[in-house]
Amino acid sequence: MNQQSRALSESEEQVLIAAKPDLLPIATALRDAILAVHPDATIAAWPKQHIISFGLGTHKMSEHYALIALHLASWLGPFHTHVSEALVR
Numbered sequence: 001m002n003q004q005s006r007a008l009s010e011s012e013e014q015v016l017i018a019a020k021p022d023l024l025p026i027a028t029a030l031r032d033a034i035l036a037v038h039p040d041a042t043i044a045a046w047p048k049q050h051i052i053s054f055g056l057g058t059h060k061m062s063e064h065y066a067l068i069a070l071h072l073a074s075w076l077g078p079f080h081t082h083v084s085e086a087l088v089r
Contacts, residue, residue: 006035011045012052019050019070027052027068034066 008016012031016024034041034054044060045052050072055064 006039006043009043009045011047012043014047015045015050015052015070018047018072020072023070027070030068 016027019027031052038054041054042057042063043052043054044058044064046060049069051067051069053060053064053067055066057063
């Protein structure tokens with residue numbers, strides 16, 4: 001962990017654990033890049049929405065300027081066939 005990084009909160013860990021494994025290094029690199037520019041950023045994670053958000057205060061829609069949205073490991077579930085068929089048409 002570089003000196004700009006902060007420890008993950010429990011809610012951030014919940015978001016990352018549910019994500020596709022391929023996305024973990026990307027998500028942590030993005031988080032580190034944001035904190036390198038704005039070390040005092042407010043970080044809020046919403047495990048049910050699968051996002052980690054960064055901002056100037058606690059209000060997500062009015063004070064946050066960036067978010068990392070992670071697809072779940074089983075995001076498409078049983079619907080992947082239907083989605084693939086719809087894309088082919």
